[in-house]
Amino acid sequence: MAEYEMQESNLPNEDGKRVLFPRMRLWGQADLDKIVDKISYASSFTPGDIKGLVKALADEMACQMASGRSVKIDGIGVFSPSLALRDGYERESGEPGAPKRNAMSIWLNNVNFRADKELIENTGRRCILERSKWKFRHSSQVFSPQERLKMAQDFLCSNPFMRVADYCRLTGLLSDKAARELKQWSEEPESGIGCKGRGSHKIYVKR
Known part of the structure; x- marks a missing residue:
């Protein structure tokens, strides 16, 4: 059983009313x-077998994407490599004679x-929904700041980096507040969270 709530959109509708x-x-x-554990319990595979297969699959996916291919896993989805400029480099303008970016200024920043x-x-x-018994509240009131920090720390223990959108999904915060809070965490060494990049390319990593 899963629960849902009705959350207010950042943007009003055409009549200026909340949505x-x-x-x-x-x-x-x-x-x-x-x-x-769930797969092992329901099959003849040992936990070691399953973890080994997942690790081998992840490694081969990385090899294929590093070679310029997308990876399609039937029943799961398509994974595609994404590039970005490294810090300190400006975008190409496309103007005649303007500087061009070479491979040293570009990195694979996401999948x-x-x-x-x-x-889907x-x-x-499998999804059976019921309305949450919690009365609608702004997302910042659902979890305390320390609870949200723990969520971010746990996420970075199993993921190489976190984006603002990831933090929004985890905590329910709206993007502006999520960005401010992540920036605050990254400026506090004891949080265990650092940051790389800037602007729309900023990501947060485990220190």
Whole structure:
């Protein structure tokens, strides 16, 4: 059973009135160990077998994407490498005679994911929703700052970096407040969170 709540959009509708949209309440994150335990219990595979296969799959996906290919896993989705300029380099203007960026100024900063229709449909078939008993509140009131910090720390333990959008999904914060709070965490060494990049390319990493 999953719960949803109606959350207010950042932008009003054409009449200037507030718009509410359904949002699933997330109660944490299932890590690899949890998924491995579930699969192992329901099959003849050992946890070591499953973890080894996942690691081999992740390594081969990285090799394929590093060679300039997207990776399609039937039933899961398509993974595509994404590039960005390194810090300190300006974008090409395209004007005649203007400086051009070479490979040293570009890095692979992300992997984009597009879910397979089968995964979406499979999730939808299993999803039974009920309205949350919590009365709608702004997301910043649902979790305390320390609870949100712990969420970010846990996320970075199993992911190489975090974007503002990731933090929004984890905590329910709106993007402006999420960006400000992540910036605050990155400026406090004891938080264990640092940052790289700038502007729309800024990411947050484990110190």
